[in-house]
Amino acid sequence: MAKLQKSIDKRNALVKATIELVNNNGFHATPMSKIAKMANVSPATIYLYFENKQDLVNQTYIDVKAEYTNYAFADFNPNMPIEEGFEMIWKRIADFKLKECEHAMFLAQCDNTPMIDEESRQEGIKHLQPLLDLWERGKKEGVIKPLSDYILYAYAINPLSFLMMTQKRGAFTLNKTHLEEAYQSAWSSIKMCK
Amino acid sequence: MAKLQKSIDKRNALVKATIELVNNNGFHATPMSKIAKMANVSPATIYLYFENKQDLVNQTYIDVKAEYTNYAFADFNPNMPIEEGFEMIWKRIADFKLKECEHAMFLAQCDNTPMIDEESRQEGIKHLQPLLDLWERGKKEGVIKPLSDYILYAYAINPLSFLMMTQKRGAFTLNKTHLEEAYQSAWSSIKMCK
DNA sequence: ACGGCAAAAATGAACGTTCATTCTTTTTTT
DNA sequence: AAAAAAAGAATGAACGTTCATTTTTGCCGT
Numbered sequence: 001m002a003k004l005q006k007s008i009d010k011r012n013a014l015v016k017a018t019i020e021l022v023n024n025n026g027f028h029a030t031p032m033s034k035i036a037k038m039a040n041v042s043p044a045t046i047y048l049y050f051e052n053k054q055d056l057v058n059q060t061y062i063d064v065k066a067e068y069t070n071y072a073f074a075d076f077n078p079n080m081p082i083e084e085g086f087e088m089i090w091k092r093i094a095d096f097k098l099k100e101c102e103h104a105m106f107l108a109q110c111d112n113t114p115m116i117d118e119e120s121r122q123e124g125i126k127h128l129q130p131l132l133d134l135w136e137r138g139k140k141e142g143v144i145k146p147l148s149d150y151i152l153y154a155y156a157i158n159p160l161s162f163l164m165m166t167q168k169r170g171a172f173t174l175n176k177t178h179l180e181e182a183y184q185s186a187w188s189s190i191k192m193c194k
Numbered sequence: 195m196a197k198l199q200k201s202i203d204k205r206n207a208l209v210k211a212t213i214e215l216v217n218n219n220g221f222h223a224t225p226m227s228k229i230a231k232m233a234n235v236s237p238a239t240i241y242l243y244f245e246n247k248q249d250l251v252n253q254t255y256i257d258v259k260a261e262y263t264n265y266a267f268a269d270f271n272p273n274m275p276i277e278e279g280f281e282m283i284w285k286r287i288a289d290f291k292l293k294e295c296e297h298a299m300f301l302a303q304c305d306n307t308p309m310i311d312e313e314s315r316q317e318g319i320k321h322l323q324p325l326l327d328l329w330e331r332g333k334k335e336g337v338i339k340p341l342s343d344y345i346l347y348a349y350a351i352n353p354l355s356f357l358m359m360t361q362k363r364g365a366f367t368l369n370k371t372h373l374e375e376a377y378q379s380a381w382s383s384i385k386m387c388k
Numbered sequence: 389a390c391g392g393c394a395a396a397a398a399t400g401a402a403c404g405t406t407c408a409t410t411c412t413t414t415t416t417t418t
Numbered sequence: 419a420a421a422a423a424a425a426g427a428a429t430g431a432a433c434g435t436t437c438a439t440t441t442t443t444g445c446c447g448t
Binding site: 225226227237238240241246247 | 432433434435436437
């Protein structure tokens, strides 16, 4: 195997182990030694790929955030009609949160905790721009309520995080019907009433 | 001062310090020694009031959760009309999340992290029953959409957590108008359409 | 009202452990 | 065989918790 690929594999294994351990035990209870063990690597090797523990968790956050937004916008193009574009993005996000729920959970933990440096948090936010642009256009066309982006996000997207979390805790399971209901709630909370 | 009151004061100081330090630094970076210092107490004294660090954070969670729900339901009575009751609870919750945002932030961190024992988490959920009862009644009367409680919560209540968090990060500030818009979004996402 | 005393509460220092990180040596690659 | 990558053992600091003492409290007979 090529040298470069081996390096990439090792880095990925470390990121993967970080996600899994932080999800299950929390940041406070995931020592570098455990991360190393789960990635089949010596603790010292981590420091060839990352500066320190903080850097490891920051980079893991940015990696996962990029994966999330790539997934969300994969089939989207900025010229779609507003409602169609929103539905596509919403459903991709829902898909991601349910299929890659380990990753979504990790993001939820990072986003509600001071465990990520502010700089990395900002870096992560940037990738969401296409959705904000869509909303901007929607407001101009009179299709989307003229609300702050934060309020739109709070009502249209964020509920999915809560549902993902609840499902992960085993309290209930989202089926196709739930998801359609949730989408309707999301859309009706941001669309202009006629 | 009475002996009992002194004990209560000391316990409260410890809980308060825990909230503040965990909010600012995260659980992983708040040692018992710092909690003790902030509460003006010796580290050893903590162990007269709490079994260990885990017990301290569990009890802090339950305390704050109880305060939250007491606040939310303070003026509510179960015989109110559905919409009036919901508006009252919603606005009290919004009030709490904005005025006591340190406490709300602490809850958000606990709820997205494995830092609280499952048992204490369950304990905290119980207090929400009056809202679930109101929704139950609303569904029977055909005023509230017949959705799972989790979906109702996701769309009607949880967005407030996101807005509180965003505001706390300084990204934007919620004013009276925003709040009224948010309430309308919340209500319209759960009310039966006519 | 008060001095003295036993119990309770509180303390600071100490303990053993665990952790993030580094150092030295070994293994792998080119 | 030189250079790069990886390893395991070592290091020093920091942590949660406990221990031996000291301080405070509440109560008693006077």
